[in-house]
Amino acid sequence: MDYTNAIEVSGLRKEFKSYSSRSGLSGAFRDLxxxxxxxxxxVNDINFTVKQGEMVGYIGENGAGKSTTIKMLTGILTPTSGQIVVNGMNPHKQRERFVQTIGVVFGQRSQLxxxxxxxxxxxxxKKVYKVSDADYNSHMDHVIRTLDIGPLLDKPVRKLSLGQRMRCELAAALIHNPPLLFLDEPTxxxxxxxxxxxxxxxxxINEKYNTTILLTTHDLSDIEALCERVIMLDEGNIIYDGSLNHLKEKWGExxxxxxxxxxxAELATLQQLTKGMPVKWEMDEKGQIFTAQMEDIDEVISQVISKVVSAFKIRDIKINEISTEEIIRNIYERGTA
Structure with missing residues (x-):
């Protein structure tokens, strides 16, 4: 075990058996x-490591295997095959000691x-994690103050709004000040x-305590705000593991x-206007805002602007870099990174 790594995953696989029923009365009889x-x-034989103190975005479409991976890393699910070492331990064989070293927040499940x-x-x-009064007070005073949940402490959880509850869930995951935090759709x-x-x-908390964070989310603005590294999963396979900047440089040109x-206007009209040019058009629901995606070539950009301005009355024009969300969508559409 390399003690600079919080997570080491090798050849990790998870398979589920699914029952399929036959059609018709005879099929139902045979099913008996x-x-x-x-x-x-x-999850299909994946390998990755996460260093201590890293904040890593673990992303993918619905059904890509993100939550299944998190559940194996936290010891909730047992892998079909492969090896997992988290905080120097096997999450399944050293369960009692292991859970003292992790915090988990599932956006759609409550631990309160x-x-x-x-x-x-x-x-x-606090009693479950055997946290001393001194440790609890020194650490949780800071957490409660920073998350601004002091006024919520006397309220029952059922009376909290979603935003209030999620802040309390995050605080609850940090009561024992774990070195590793798993966040599954926390926002x-x-x-x-x-x-x-x-x-x-x-x-x-990452800066103050060197807390390692593995974050899964569909909100890519969370990834951009927090993570320098992303791991992309597609149909149980890792298709990209590297820096967010490299992803933008390679795919965001x-x-x-x-x-x-x-x-x-009609989308087809704009498409016809730039026929033969390397341009991809999209339209909003009202049919008034049109977005053209293209390579960063001055001549192409100039021609597209010229054609659209000569054909339509324009209220506004914006030129943007292609967003991270669009880059990732393009990667999934092409099926490979």
């Missing part, structure tokens, strides 16, 4: 005696008790201000031209 099973491979006050949940978790459904507060807090028209 013999069943058809299909093996689904959610629904009908009791938040601070009572914190006290129970799902949250408003912009709550997201910003959570991001700032995660940066702060393009521009977006956004035209806001003064009148409604």
């Amino acid at each position: 005696f013999t069943r058809n099973y299909k093996t689904l491979r959610a 008790w629904w009908d009791i006050a938040v601070q009572e949940s914190f006290r129970l978790l 799902i459904g949250l408003d912009v201000l709550v997201k910003l507060r959570i991001r700032e807090f995660l940066k702060e 393009g521009k977006e031209l956004q035209f806001e028209l003064m009148e409604k």
Whole structure:
């Protein structure tokens, strides 16, 4: 084990058996005696390491295998094959000692008790993790103050808004000040201000305690704000593992031209206007804002602007770098990084 690594994964695989029923009455009768099973491979022999103190974005489409990986890394699921070492331990064989060294936040599951006050949940978790009064007070005073959850401590969890509950969930995961934090969709459904507060807090604990963070999310602005490195998963396979900057440099060499028209238009009209040119068009729901994606070539950009301006009355034009979200979408559409 390399003790500079918080996570080491080698040849990790997870398969699930799925039962499929036959059609018709005769099929149902046959199913009573013999069943058809299909093996689904959610995670396919993946390898990666995460160094201590790293903040890594673990991204992929729905069903790519992200949550399955997190559940294996946290010891909830047992791998079909492969090796996992997290904080120097096997998550399944050294379970009791292992859970003392990790914090977990699942955006759609709660670790707080629904009908009791938040601070009572914190006290129970403090006893579970055997945290001393001195450690709890010195660490949690900072967490409660930074996440601004002091006014919420006396309220039962069921009376909290989603944003309030997620801030309390994050605090609960940090009661024992773990060196490794797993976050699975922690900002799902949250408003912009709550997201910003959570991001700032995660940066702060990473700097203050060197906390390692593995973050899965569909909100790529979270990744851009927090992570220098991303691991991309597609159908259980890692298709990219590297820096976010390298991803942008390699795949983001393009521009977006956004035209806001003064009148409604058809997408096909814009496509016909630039026929034969390396341009991809998209349209908003109202049919007034059109976005053209193209390579960063001055001549092409100039020609597209000239053609659109000569054909339509324009309210506004914006020239943008292609976003990280668009880059990743393009990678998935092409099927390879």
